[in-house]
Amino acid sequence: xxxxxxxxxxxxxxxxxxxxxxxxxxxxxxxxxxxxxxxxxxxxxxxxxxxxxxxxxxxxxxxxxxxxxxxxxxxxxxxxxxxxxxxxxxxxxxxxxxxxxxxxxxxxxxxxxxxxxxxxxxxxxxxxxxxxxxxxxxxxxxxxxxxxxxxxxxxxxxxxxxxxxxxxxxxxxxxxxxxxxxxxxxxxxxxxxxxxxxxxxxxxxxxxxxxxxxxxxxxxxxxxxxxxxxxxxxxxxxxxxxxxxxxxxxxxxxxxxxxxxxxxxxxxxxxxxxxxxxxxxxxxxxxxxxxxxxxxxxxxxxxxxxxxxxxxxxxxxxxxxxxxxxxxxxxxxxxxxxxxxxxxxxxxxxxxxxxxxxxxxxxxxxxxxxxxxxxxxxxxxxxxxxxxxxxxxxxxxxxxxxxxxxxxxxxxxxxxxxxxxxxxxxxxxxxxxxxxxxxxxxxxxxxxxxxxxxxxxxxxxxxxxxxxxxxxxxxxxxxxxxxxxxxxxxxxx
Amino acid sequence: xxxxxxxxxxxxxxxxxxxxxxxxxxxxxxxxxxxxxxxxxxxxxxxxxxxxxxxxxxxxxxxxxxxxxxxxxxxxxxxxxxxxxxxxxxxxxxxxxxxxxxxxxxxxxxxxxxxxxxxxxxxxxxxxxxxxxxxxxxxxxxxxxxxxxxxxxxxxxxxxxxxxxxxxxxxxxxxxxxxxxxxxxxxxxxxxxxxxxxxxxxxxxxxxxxxxxxxxxxxxxxxxxxxxxxxxxxxxxxxxxxxxxxxxxxxxxxxxxxxxxxxxxxxxxxxxxxxxxxxxxxxxxxxxxxxxxxxxxxxxxxxxxxxxxxxxxxxxxxxxxxxxxxxxxxxxxxxxxxxxxxxxxxxxxxxxxxxxxxxxxxxxxxxxxxxxxxxxxxxxxxxxxxxxxxxxxxxxxxxxxxxxxxxxxxxxxxxxxxxxxxxxxxxxxxxxxxxxxxxxxxxxxxxxxxxxxxxxxxxxxxxxxxxxxxxxxxxxxxxxxxxxxxxxxxxxx
Numbered sequence: 001x002x003x004x005x006x007x008x009x010x011x012x013x014x015x016x017x018x019x020x021x022x023x024x025x026x027x028x029x030x031x032x033x034x035x036x037x038x039x040x041x042x043x044x045x046x047x048x049x050x051x052x053x054x055x056x057x058x059x060x061x062x063x064x065x066x067x068x069x070x071x072x073x074x075x076x077x078x079x080x081x082x083x084x085x086x087x088x089x090x091x092x093x094x095x096x097x098x099x100x101x102x103x104x105x106x107x108x109x110x111x112x113x114x115x116x117x118x119x120x121x122x123x124x125x126x127x128x129x130x131x132x133x134x135x136x137x138x139x140x141x142x143x144x145x146x147x148x149x150x151x152x153x154x155x156x157x158x159x160x161x162x163x164x165x166x167x168x169x170x171x172x173x174x175x176x177x178x179x180x181x182x183x184x185x186x187x188x189x190x191x192x193x194x195x196x197x198x199x200x201x202x203x204x205x206x207x208x209x210x211x212x213x214x215x216x217x218x219x220x221x222x223x224x225x226x227x228x229x230x231x232x233x234x235x236x237x238x239x240x241x242x243x244x245x246x247x248x249x250x251x252x253x254x255x256x257x258x259x260x261x262x263x264x265x266x267x268x269x270x271x272x273x274x275x276x277x278x279x280x281x282x283x284x285x286x287x288x289x290x291x292x293x294x295x296x297x298x299x300x301x302x303x304x305x306x307x308x309x310x311x312x313x314x315x316x317x318x319x320x321x322x323x324x325x326x327x328x329x330x331x332x333x334x335x336x337x338x339x340x341x342x343x344x345x346x347x348x349x350x351x352x353x354x355x356x357x358x359x360x361x362x363x364x365x366x367x368x369x370x371x372x373x374x375x376x377x378x379x380x381x382x383x384x385x386x387x388x389x390x391x392x393x394x395x396x397x398x399x400x401x402x403x404x405x406x407x408x409x410x411x412x413x414x415x416x417x418x419x420x421x422x423x424x425x426x427x428x429x430x431x432x433x434x435x436x437x438x439x440x441x442x443x444x445x446x447x448x449x450x451x452x453x454x455x456x457x458x459x460x461x462x463x464x465x466x467x468x469x470x471x472x473x474x475x476x477x478x479x480x481x482x483x484x485x486x487x488x489x490x491x492x493x
Numbered sequence: 494x495x496x497x498x499x500x501x502x503x504x505x506x507x508x509x510x511x512x513x514x515x516x517x518x519x520x521x522x523x524x525x526x527x528x529x530x531x532x533x534x535x536x537x538x539x540x541x542x543x544x545x546x547x548x549x550x551x552x553x554x555x556x557x558x559x560x561x562x563x564x565x566x567x568x569x570x571x572x573x574x575x576x577x578x579x580x581x582x583x584x585x586x587x588x589x590x591x592x593x594x595x596x597x598x599x600x601x602x603x604x605x606x607x608x609x610x611x612x613x614x615x616x617x618x619x620x621x622x623x624x625x626x627x628x629x630x631x632x633x634x635x636x637x638x639x640x641x642x643x644x645x646x647x648x649x650x651x652x653x654x655x656x657x658x659x660x661x662x663x664x665x666x667x668x669x670x671x672x673x674x675x676x677x678x679x680x681x682x683x684x685x686x687x688x689x690x691x692x693x694x695x696x697x698x699x700x701x702x703x704x705x706x707x708x709x710x711x712x713x714x715x716x717x718x719x720x721x722x723x724x725x726x727x728x729x730x731x732x733x734x735x736x737x738x739x740x741x742x743x744x745x746x747x748x749x750x751x752x753x754x755x756x757x758x759x760x761x762x763x764x765x766x767x768x769x770x771x772x773x774x775x776x777x778x779x780x781x782x783x784x785x786x787x788x789x790x791x792x793x794x795x796x797x798x799x800x801x802x803x804x805x806x807x808x809x810x811x812x813x814x815x816x817x818x819x820x821x822x823x824x825x826x827x828x829x830x831x832x833x834x835x836x837x838x839x840x841x842x843x844x845x846x847x848x849x850x851x852x853x854x855x856x857x858x859x860x861x862x863x864x865x866x867x868x869x870x871x872x873x874x875x876x877x878x879x880x881x882x883x884x885x886x887x888x889x890x891x892x893x894x895x896x897x898x899x900x901x902x903x904x905x906x907x908x909x910x911x912x913x914x915x916x917x918x919x920x921x922x923x924x925x926x927x928x929x930x931x932x933x934x935x936x937x938x939x940x941x942x943x944x945x946x947x948x949x950x951x952x953x954x955x956x957x958x959x960x961x962x963x964x965x966x967x968x969x970x971x972x973x974x975x976x977x978x979x980x981x982x983x984x985x986x
Binding site: 136142 | 817820824857859860863874879880881885886889890892893896897904908911912915919923926927928929957960961964
């Protein structure tokens with residue numbers, strides 16, 4: 001096998017093998033954990049190799065023929081690598097966290113089976129070279145996440161699972177309708193090359209676009225399709241972390257980027273007049289998500305609505321379509337992932353070790369759990385957009401991009417959103433560090449007994465990464481540098 | 494040719510052998526299942542490489558008995574050999590006692606082999622009278638097997654089957670009187686001469702076959718019969734028996750009489766199919782019993798097959814692969830065979846374990862019976878038409894054909910049917926994941942029985958993952974009407 005084919009195959013196998021191994025090694029936690037971590041590290045190595053290759057201009061592609069017109073194409077271009085690198089890094093962190101979080105609980109074999117199938121799906125989504133390949137993995141992701149959402153089996157979890165399926169399966173049906181409609185007139189649609197739209201009138205082109213974006217919007221939690229995301233909080237913390245940072249919502253946002261740039265193309269979207277309405281919808285989602293977050297007293301719910309808001313930054317960047325907006329949107333794909341996963345790791349630790357699930361229980365927790373809360377604080381500041389954390393870089397580029405594209409009103413949206421972000425994150429930080437503890441906190445001795453480094457270090461690591469991505473944004477291999485590379489390849493082919 | 498003969502004769506030999514073998518009869522399946530699967534695979538390979546059958550016994554048509562296998566027959570023969578073989582092995586759990594003879598274990602095996610022989614005879618016959626004999630044998634063995642469950646349902650089934658046979662026979666007589674032949678190809682050449690009597694005959698034949706296939710609105714007998722029978726028998730009835738009469742329906746309209754159909758005929762079949770999909774799914778959604786739910790799902794899934802009438806040939810001009818409706822039908826029939834049998838077998842194990850057939854009682858089975866639950870899930874995914882299953886390939890090809898030919902209402906029905914299938918199949922699945930405890934279960938007759946539905950589920954997945962070869966096989970020798978559409982077929986060709 002030539003390396004060109006081998007790399008995509010290895011990236012899929014690196015997650016598929018631990019999935020199957022987890023299923024057939026029940027009861028042997030040490031083996032299972034070892035296999036999971038070993039393959040996550042291995043995958044990181046393959047990603048590093050591919051990064052060097054793609055930076056140098058190599059393209060990796062694997063193609064399997066299904067029925068006529070349906071080729072499964074896995075291709076690594078710069079955009080694919082942006083997503084897959086994020087997922088590989090965060091998955092290693094989440095695997096470590098999940099092993100610690102779930103240790104001693106039941107049904108871990110099942111958990112890691114579907115957990116790894118999620119990695120398979122996300123890798124496939126990232127590397128998809130055609131619309132239908134994207135759809136196959138997108139649907140696989142729905143199926144692989146459902147057992148994770150309902151993992152605890154409580155009535156609340158089952159209801160969340162039902163809501164999740166209702167939104168995502170309906171979304172997938174819309175997406176499939178759009179894809180098939182497009183392909184029935186334009187032939188199989190490969191990314192980058194894009195679709196030949198000449199067979200459709202402009203109304204049909206717009207309708208197909210609405211179907212595609214609507215289908216993707218269900219996973220990207222665009223309003224009014226966002227309600228499943230706060231409900232899915234019933235899942236275990238590692239699942240929430242991956243749902244919000246890399247897997248489901250990101251898959252939707254990534255799909256929106258692909259549709260705009262690599263299926264329709266920026267010019268076609270602009271000509272059909274679809275970019276601005278989408279930007280408006282994204283802006284409304286941003287403000288609405290923030291307002292809802294402000295109203296939540298449950299920490300995880302607040303974080304969930306914050307995700308609704310933050311994911312739309314990516315959609316906003318893609319729909320504005322200027323070079324800087326593109327960079328801002330793409331880089332936020334990575335930055336939001338790093339920051340949000342830190343926040344969820346933190347929330348999981350608070351609930352697990354200190355029994356804290358509400359905002360007003362957080363008084364004084366900072367001194368008791370300094371590492372976790374420092375990481376949490378860095379990530380929260382990043383979400384607000386405070387320099388030098390990564391979130392600032394995204395917002396800065398988005399704002400410049402909005403100005404470039406002549407949509408200056410977006411700057412007001414960004415400013416309002418930042419204010420709201422501050423309004424719902426600062427009280428958490430204030431309570432944690434500055435308020436005296438109300439007495440409901442566990443004693444330092446009790447906390448020492450539950451101090452598991454595998455639970456604490458992943459969050460510290462991702463927080464450091466979020467800080468680093470902001471501080472070293474000027475380097476070529478930073479997320480910003482890579483997003484710039486993608487934008488250059490898009491605009492200067 | 495000898496191979497085709499062997500495929501029909503061998504099960505008959507096994508039928509006689511099982512009568513002679515007495516209490517050792519169950520063991521014969523260990524020989525029969527691999528033998529038949531091997532022969533079917535051999536046939537599929539030889540059809541793939543270009544050999545088709547010819548008349549039996551050296552006499553040319555119309556004197557000799559024509560046995561012939563096109564790509565569709567070969568594919569369905571193989572799928573049904575896998576399904577029947579695995580179901581037969583599973584039936585060892587219920588009818589496999591060799592230490593003493595019971596009425597049931599004595600009668601099951603001859604009926605099982607008789608059913609298999611009749612099914613294979615239907616798939617390779619090219620003569621309306623042979624088909625009659627084969628379908629009669631099939632109906633009678635099926636009714637006898639259905640009587641293992643509920644005698645009342647079996648009586649009802651018998652009445653419908655006999656009425657269907659009468660209508661069929663009357664139609665055959667009418668056609669024979671007008672064109673003087675029973676050979677399907679020869680009828681095709683002569684049908685133009687006597688339009689009205691031939692059409693009347695075709696209408697009678699169709700009515701009979703629709704009743705036997707349980708196509709909407711003549712489906713009422715199916716759910717009670719399939720729902721009440723023991724699991725292995727439900728699997729045979731739902732997966733295999735109903736497909737046979739549908740294949741004859743195809744032969745009649747696409748090969749014998751393509752020139753006689755007009756838009757009204759395709760529309761009628763299309764509307765019946767669409768109604769079956771929606772009506773069957775909605776009723777499945779309302780069932781409380783697991784097996785009845787699966788049986789109603791069969792009513793819905795059979796509706797998709799009828800869509801081949803309006804969709805075949807759809808809009809080749811638009812895209813080169815839009816003529817995939819024939820392949821879609823083949824994929825749907827094969828995938829449904831595997832998945833529906835798997836679903837019934839898995840349901841049988843679960844119902845045996847909890848001692849109750851209600852969906853509510855399935856709580857916790859994903860933990861207590863993980864292999865069976867996984868098998869159930871894999872089969873369910875294929876029935877929902879989600880990737881990467883064979884059911885997805887069928888749905889995708891059907892959708893492309895529908896939209897490329899501008900028949901979007903069918904596309905809407907297909908998508909809605911997929912969502913409804915997800916809704917009714919996730920109900921039992923969700924119960925299996927719900928709760929926290931692990932229920933007390935009765936022991937399965939043999940612990941390896943769970944592998945039977947798992948193998949069927951994996952086969953349904955493999956059909957999707959390796960779909961290129963099955964597709965090429967299914968379109969070998971596809972009738973011209975399957976390529977160009979029923980309405981555009983040239984009469985008399």
